[in-house]
Amino acid sequence: MSTARSSSRSPGRSGLGGIFGGEALQRGTVLMYLSLIVLIPLAAVVWTSGEEGWSGFWAAITAPEGMAALRLTFGAAFVVTAINAVAGTLIAWVLVRDSFWGQGIFNSVIDLPFALPTIVAGLTLLALYGPGSPVGIDIAYAPVAVVVALLFVSLPFVVRAVQPVLEELDTEMEEAAASLGASRFTIFRRIILPTLMPAILGGSGLTFARSLGEFGAVVLVTGNIAFETQVASVYIFGQIEGGDIPAASAVSVVLLAFSLLALIGLNVVQGRWTRHEE
Amino acid sequence: MKSRLALRAVALGYLGFLILLPVGGVFWITFRDGFMPFWESITTPEALNAFYLTVFAAVVAVVANTVFGVAAAIMLVRRRFPGKQLLSALIDLPLAVSPVVVGLALILVYGTYGWFGGWLAEQGILIIFSFPGIILATVFVSLPFVVREVVPVLREVGTEQEQAASTLGASSWQTFWRVTLPSIRPGVTYGIVLTTAKALGEFGAVSVVSGRIIGRTETLTLHVEDRFQAFDLAGAYAASVVLAVLALGTLFAMNLLKPKEEKA
Known part of the structure; x- marks a missing residue:
């Protein structure tokens, strides 16, 4: 099977050689499309951030307002990632191991934050937990609003990473451990958690990357108060409007670098896990 | 049993x-005063314009990214070239x-x-603060989805049928339209929904590239923020x-079309 597959992948053998104007043209078109829309623009951000040299870059990201925004962003991202790791695992557990009426709907609701536009997510949170809140909770324009908004948009990541792993997990080991007298907590900690860990970490990496860059959900509920509730993406937006493009680019590069780091770290963890499984 | 109920309550409460x-x-707030205020708000010329602009940008992005996505997926799965891993990673970059x-x-x-931009402006082509900029931004953020959904499906179906078609004398395009495309259709459809x-x-x-010329370069999401800033909460x-209704429709389509191996 594997030999048949690898030989059939050789160029021209699949019978699709001539489509999209033949191989060279296809490759050229794909690369050009990706370059014009994604790669060249992102390169321009990195280039612009370095235009005033290393000291200019450093000065831009250590400017008091920018620094405060970055600190809040990273702090909130860590808090959200930690909460999401626990809550996401718990929700996945309830979805897989529990069964109750309405579970199907409960399961679909998890994807709602993916489908709902971020600005709508922000507005809905503000409607319920803002000034004039019908339930009497007002968290708007405070740092905790950043955390709640980020929890909303990143909800599916850990749940959807852990759920399939939990579904595949055999209960035999757990039953064996229970019959040998292990407590429920011990079973969870020693048997279930190690298996789920790669998935939890993978989902957490996505959560962290998303939290660093989120804009739409955060912009309305935080009220954009410098040094207090202003996150990095909102700060960048302000710098663009104010015309300070080098400063906007420098902070953008910091966000870009750490998002990529989180995602690459996640790939390494998952790659290691897959190899281990084989 | 008790702990199971407690866990269920915590999970449902968190989500709720x-x-x-x-x-x-x-x-509830929108329809508190009946349907008419809602209808009046969404049929203002600005709101309708924003709606059409949003739909138009989405259609362009879907068409462009579907063609790109299928071509890129075929490249990533069926061809061999140096830097394949890198290309795959770069396509995910917008995420x-x-x-x-x-x-x-x-x-x-x-x-x-x-x-x-300077050269384009000399040719009379304005992109930023104009319609093409909105389309470019929309295409950028939605670029990876079709590729990501088609790659695993294409890998799964293998090349036997394509080879058979080509042995029987089908041209590359015939093979693509009659054999490859039908077999990857679920992946393509799901990618299009996302x-x-x-x-x-x-x-x-x-928001950054539009320049917010109300009634001209305002999409529906920008219209939401604009109304909010203007204290027109309704x-x-x-x-x-x-x-949100569009999102719920998407959600419904997602559940309906989710590829089987992902449904678990």
Whole structure:
């Protein structure tokens, strides 16, 4: 099977050689499309951030307002990632191991934050937990609003990473451990958690990357108060409007670098896990 | 049993307070005074314009990214070339970039003082603060979805049928239309649904490049923010409800079309 597959992948053998104007043209078109829309623009951000040299870059990201925004962003991202790791695992557990009426709907609701536009997510949170809140909770324009908004948009990541792993997990080991007298907590900690860990970490990496860059959900509920509730993406937006493009680019590069780091770290963890499984 | 109920209560409570109550609340506030105020808010010329612009940008993004996505997926699965891993990683890049950074990146290249923008302006082509900029931003943020959904399906179906077709004398295009495309259709469809959802809902990137000329370069998400800033809460909620209904439709389609191996 594997030999048949690898030989059939050789160029021209699949019978699709001539489509999209033949191989060279296809490759050229794909690369050009990706370059014009994604790669060249992102390169321009990195280039612009370095235009005033290393000291200019450093000065831009250590400017008091920018620094405060970055600190809040990273702090909130860590808090959200930690909460999401626990809550996401718990929700996945309830979805897989529990069964109750309405579970199907409960399961679909998890994807709602993916489908709902971020600005709508922000507005809905503000409607319920803002000034004039019908339930009497007002968290708007405070740092905790950043955390709640980020929890909303990143909800599916850990749940959807852990759920399939939990579904595949055999209960035999757990039953064996229970019959040998292990407590429920011990079973969870020693048997279930190690298996789920790669998935939890993978989902957490996505959560962290998303939290660093989120804009739409955060912009309305935080009220954009410098040094207090202003996150990095909102700060960048302000710098663009104010015309300070080098400063906007420098902070953008910091966000870009750490998002990529989180995602690459996640790939390494998952790659290691897959190899281990084989 | 008790702990099971407790876990269930915690999970449902978390989801209820974080997602369901806020979303339900917006529907309740919007329709509190009946259907007419909602209808009036979403049929203003600005709201209708924003709606058409959003749909148009989404259609362009879906068509462009579907053609690109299928071509790129075929390249990644069926061809062999150096740097394949790198290309695959680069295609995922838009998922890791903050929407505001996407907007900044496009301004730096296609803005009037940007790398290509000056030359384009001389040709009379204005991209940033204009319609093409909104489309570029929408295409950027929704670029990876079709590729990501088609790659695993294409890998799964293998090449036997394509080879058989080509042995029997089918041209490459015939093989593509009659054999490859039908077999990857579920992946393509699911990718299109995800692309549509992302394209309809994008706010940050579009917000930076649009220049917000009300009634001209305002998408539906921008219209929500504009109404909110203008203290027209009814207008903001009404437009939000339209977007939320589109999102629920997408969600429904997602559940219907989710590829089997992902359904688990």
